[in-house]
Amino acid sequence: MGLIQLLKSQFLSHLIFYYVFLASGLIVNLLQFCTLPLWLVSKKLARKINIRLCYCISSQIVVALEWWSGTECTLYTDPKNYPLYGNENAIAVLNHCSEIDFLCGWTFCERFGVLGSSKVLAKHELRYLPIIGWMWYFLEIVFCKRKWEEDRRTVAESLQNLHDYPENFWFLLFCEGTRFTPKKHEVSMQVAESKGLPKLKYHLLPRTKGFWVTVQNLRGTAAAVYDCTLNFRNKQVPSLLDILNGKKYHADLYLRRIPLELIPEGEAECAAWLHKLYQEKDSFQEHYTQKGCFPGPTVTHPRRPWALINWILWACMLLYPLGLLLVQLVSSGSILTILVSVTVACAASLGGRWMIGQTETNRGSSYGNKEVPSKNN
Ligand SMILES: CCCCC/C=C\C/C=C\CCCCCCCC(=O)SCCNC(=O)CCNC(=O)[C@H](O)C(C)(C)COP(=O)(O)OP(=O)(O)OC[C@H]1O[C@@H](n2cnc3c(N)ncnc32)[C@H](O)[C@@H]1OP(=O)(O)O
Numbered sequence: 001m002g003l004i005q006l007l008k009s010q011f012l013s014h015l016i017f018y019y020v021f022l023a024s025g026l027i028v029n030l031l032q033f034c035t036l037p038l039w040l041v042s043k044k045l046a047r048k049i050n051i052r053l054c055y056c057i058s059s060q061i062v063v064a065l066e067w068w069s070g071t072e073c074t075l076y077t078d079p080k081n082y083p084l085y086g087n088e089n090a091i092a093v094l095n096h097c098s099e100i101d102f103l104c105g106w107t108f109c110e111r112f113g114v115l116g117s118s119k120v121l122a123k124h125e126l127r128y129l130p131i132i133g134w135m136w137y138f139l140e141i142v143f144c145k146r147k148w149e150e151d152r153r154t155v156a157e158s159l160q161n162l163h164d165y166p167e168n169f170w171f172l173l174f175c176e177g178t179r180f181t182p183k184k185h186e187v188s189m190q191v192a193e194s195k196g197l198p199k200l201k202y203h204l205l206p207r208t209k210g211f212w213v214t215v216q217n218l219r220g221t222a223a224a225v226y227d228c229t230l231n232f233r234n235k236q237v238p239s240l241l242d243i244l245n246g247k248k249y250h251a252d253l254y255l256r257r258i259p260l261e262l263i264p265e266g267e268a269e270c271a272a273w274l275h276k277l278y279q280e281k282d283s284f285q286e287h288y289t290q291k292g293c294f295p296g297p298t299v300t301h302p303r304r305p306w307a308l309i310n311w312i313l314w315a316c317m318l319l320y321p322l323g324l325l326l327v328q329l330v331s332s333g334s335i336l337t338i339l340v341s342v343t344v345a346c347a348a349s350l351g352g353r354w355m356i357g358q359t360e361t362n363r364g365s366s367y368g369n370k371e372v373p374s375k376n377n
Pocket residue numbers: 092094102104105106108109118119120121122123126144145146147148149151170171172173174175176177178187188191204205206207208209210211228253368369370371372373374375376
């Protein structure tokens with residue numbers, strides 16, 4: 001292990017990341033709270049400010065992937081569509097295969113300039129996640145309880161609110177509804193069989209209702225569906241903790257742009273269309289497994305410096321006063337104050353580690369583990 005690699009895996013390096021992330025995150029949450037009265041005066045301005053504030057937080061995790069771990073992200077797409085990415089609203093449909101697929105999604109958002117504004121249909125448990133969940137409240141993220149009877153109205157209403165959104169955004173949908181595990185795959189393939197649908201090898205059976213309600217409510221707002229299939233080279237199974245330890249991965253993303261007009265309007269037709277899309281996605285994954293790449297050309301797509309600049313600015317702003325405080329503490333020689341500082345450092349470390357734990361599949365939900373009895377079964 002080289003010196004730099006050793007440095008990246010050290011507790012102190014992680015502590016710095018945790019401290020900057022947690023302290024800046026709480027400051028940003030507070031600033032977001034202060035924008036509340038502005039929503040009454042100018043919704044447009046409040047949204048624009050919140051987009052930038054959210055960028056301050058989410059781009060820090062992108063920095064960990066792009067700059068700290070040096071992970072490379074290759075985009076496979078039709079070059080003629082390339083100029084449209086970032087310049088239109090889109091619904092991104094992504095496979096839910098790893099613990100960092102959301103982060104790879106964020107990285108592509110960053111590169112196309114839509115990181116601050118991008119959204120997701122997220123499970124409602126994430127709403128309460130400190131910093132990220134609170135930030136999402138102000139970003140108008142759409143939450144679902146994964147209980148259709150409750151979600152159908154709230155999700156549609158939240159989507160309708162995005163009609164006059166002032167900046168381009170990508171709306172992410174993990175149609176599989178939960179992360180891939182062998183058990184969830186087995187259960188969902190039983191459902192596929194009971195519905196007479198072909199089995200999928202690399203995906204869970206997609207949940208179609210969220211997709212249908214999203215497409216219907218974003219017609220006229222989003223121009224296209226981006227069918228995104230993500231994979232990692234050499235069968236690597238990445239985690240956020242490994243990223244923080246500086247482990248480098250190579251992510252490949254296959255992106256197909258499908259104009260929204262091509263998607264059927266009726267619920268049953270739209271569901272059938274999505275099932276077909278997932279069968280195609282499965283064949284792309286098979287291609288990747290066999291050949292080590294996706295079909296079609298790649299486009300060079302460099303990382304941008306803004307996320308790193310944002311992190312450096314926050315680090316300077318937050319580490320300088322902390323350094324001064326530490327010097328004072330040590331020179332005061334007071335055992336009590338030194339004990340308090342050690343406790344605060346441990347709390348920051350545990351807080352950061354706990355947040356990373358929220359991305360780990362083995363701590364995930366049991367959603368999709370048990371076959372839900374349906375009218376078709
Ligand atoms: C490169 C581009 C990147 C772009 C990135 C852009 C933005 C990034 C922004 C943020 C990044 C942060 C990411 C955070 C990640 C958080 C993500 C999540 O939280 S994922 C979980 C929440 N989201 C979803 O679940 C979305 C998909 N789900 C749905 O759409 C659901 O339909 C629903 C709306 C949630 C409702 O769910 P519910 O369970 O109540 O209903 P369903 O209709 O889905 O289920 C009943 C239906 O399904 C059949 N069934 C039963 N069991 C299964 C099974 N195991 N598998 C499949 N199907 C099953 C059952 O028979 C019923 O069938 P039918 O419809 O015929 O009645």
